Amino acid sequence: MITLSFEPSVSTDVVGYNMYIDKNTLSFTSMKYDLGNNLIVNLADILPIDTNGIYNIGVSAYDELGNESSIVFTSGRIDFSVPEPPKNISLKTIAIK
Numbered sequence: 372m373i374t375l376s377f378e379p380s381v382s383t384d385v386v387g388y389n390m391y392i393d394k395n396t397l398s399f400t401s402m403k404y405d406l407g408n409n410l411i412v413n414l415a416d417i418l419p420i421d422t423n424g425i426y427n428i429g430v431s432a433y434d435e436l437g438n439e440s441s442i443v444f445t446s447g448r449i450d451f452s453v454p455e456p457p458k459n460i461s462l463k464t465i466a467i468k
Contacts, residue, residue: 372413372415373413373414373415373449373450373451374411374412374413374414375390375411375412375414375428375430376410376411376412377410377430377443378410379410379432380432380440382432382434382440384434384435385432385433385434386408386433386434386435387405387406387407387408387432387433388405388406388407388408388409388410388430388431388432388433389403389404389405389406389430389431389433389439390403390404390406390412390417390428390429390430391403391404391428391429391430391431391442391444392404392418392422392426392427392428392429393426393427394424394425394426394427395427396427397427397428397429397442397444398442399439399442401427401429404417406430414449415451418449418451421451422449422451423449423450423451423452424448424449424450425446425447425448425449426446426447426448426449427444427445427446428444428445428446428447429442429443429444429445430442430443430444431443
């Protein structure tokens with residue numbers, strides 16, 4: 372599980388947060404996700420499963436009128452690769468006497 376967490380804005384008029392993600396320079400034109408009031412987000416719940424690589428991720432706060440703060444950001448590797456499944460599975464019938 373890959374989670375993004377952050378501390379809430381100290382502004383009293385904040386009603387939610389936006390998350391931005393981009394492999395390149397992060398800006399207000401990057402992929403945007405409305406997080407509502409969630410301060411901890413499981414990225415697998417909102418990002419496409421093929422989102423692998425190093426990404427810049429940012430969060431901004433917004434108020435009731437849609438005014439948005441600047442973006443604070445971090446970067447890191449996102450890898451939703453899954454392990455190979457087991458092999459040679461078999462089922463045997465055992466006679467019970």
